[in-house]
Amino acid sequence: MSGIKFNHVSKYYQQGANQVVALNDVSLSVEQGEFIAVIGPSGSGKSTFLSIAGALLQASEGEVNLNGKVIGDLKEKDLSKVRLEEIGFILQTSNLIPYLNVLDQLLVVKKMAGKVTKREKETAKELLQNLGLETKMKKLPEHLSGGERQRTAIARAFMNNPSIILADEPTASLDTQRAHEVVQLIAREVKSRNKAAIMVTHDERMLKYCDKVYRMEDGKLKPTSFHLENLK
Numbered sequence: 632m633s634g635i636k637f638n639h640v641s642k643y644y645q646q647g648a649n650q651v652v653a654l655n656d657v658s659l660s661v662e663q664g665e666f667i668a669v670i671g672p673s674g675s676g677k678s679t680f681l682s683i684a685g686a687l688l689q690a691s692e693g694e695v696n697l698n699g700k701v702i703g704d705l706k707e708k709d710l711s712k713v714r715l716e717e718i719g720f721i722l723q724t725s726n727l728i729p730y731l732n733v734l735d736q737l738l739v740v741k742k743m744a745g746k747v748t749k750r751e752k753e754t755a756k757e758l759l760q761n762l763g764l765e766t767k768m769k770k771l772p773e774h775l776s777g778g779e780r781q782r783t784a785i786a787r788a789f790m791n792n793p794s795i796i797l798a799d800e801p802t803a804s805l806d807t808q809r810a811h812e813v814v815q816l817i818a819r820e821v822k823s824r825n826k827a828a829i830m831v832t833h834d835e836r837m838l839k840y841c842d843k844v845y846r847m848e849d850g851k852l853k854p855t856s857f858h859l860e861n862l863k
């Protein structure tokens with residue numbers, strides 16, 4: 632199978648003598664070509680959920696399947712490979728490297744792994760062009776607007792053509808117009824290239840771009856009664 636599947640996943644944290652139940656028996660499947668949103672109050676378990684989906688954190692119980700691989704069965708080396716090759720992370724702040732220009736932000740991982748091929752450079756340029764950054768390729772992050780920085784981070788997340796996209800509050804630092812643009816870009820990538828995407832958001836205006844909306848409450852994930860059709 633491709634995409635993400637959570638099968639009765641729970642996560643517990645030990646806090647002194649107490650055990651915090653951050654995820655409580657979560658089951659969910661996100662198929663290729665599907666864009667889902669997770670909303671919910673602070674502390675409800677959204678970050679924990681996304682970290683487990685991104686193989687950054689292991690579940691305490693249950694099984695997580697990413698593109699047919701059971702994450703709990705993989706060694707750290709294989710987990711790193713999955714993160715690098717199969718998952719594109721888009722975070723709240725763009726986390727760009729201050730001394731690299733926009734083009735190099737996309738190529739830095741390739742550079743570290745060896746030599747950047749002509750083809751890879753072309754791919755990076757095409758991506759930046761698609762995201763409206765063609766005139767910004769040689770600019771450093773400090774000379775970009777918040778929206779341009781976030782679009783650079785998105786281009787970077789798409790660089791490896793990951794089949795899974797995980798976005799944690801991707802619109803938090805953006806104005807309304809940029810926020811819509813950024814989420815539309817994610818939706819477009821999901822639909823045109825058949826990816827599976829999960830977005831954690833507080834921004835209800837962005838839900839209309841998603842296929843399904845779930846609400847996290849006290850570690851439980853439930854489908855919401857948001858009427859997406861009405862939002863469109």
Ligand SMILES: Nc1ncnc2c1ncn2[C@@H]1O[C@H](COP(=O)(O)OP(=O)(O)OP(=O)(O)O)[C@@H](O)[C@H]1O
Binds near residue numbers: 645653672674678680
């Ligand atoms: N490393 C940790 N150790 C102990 N408890 C933790 C840890 N990380 C999270 N928690 C607890 O687990 C619960 C879920 O936290 P989580 O960060 O997943 O929620 P969230 O919905 O992402 O919150 P927010 O919207 O504020 O980011 C909270 O009660 C939190 O205090």
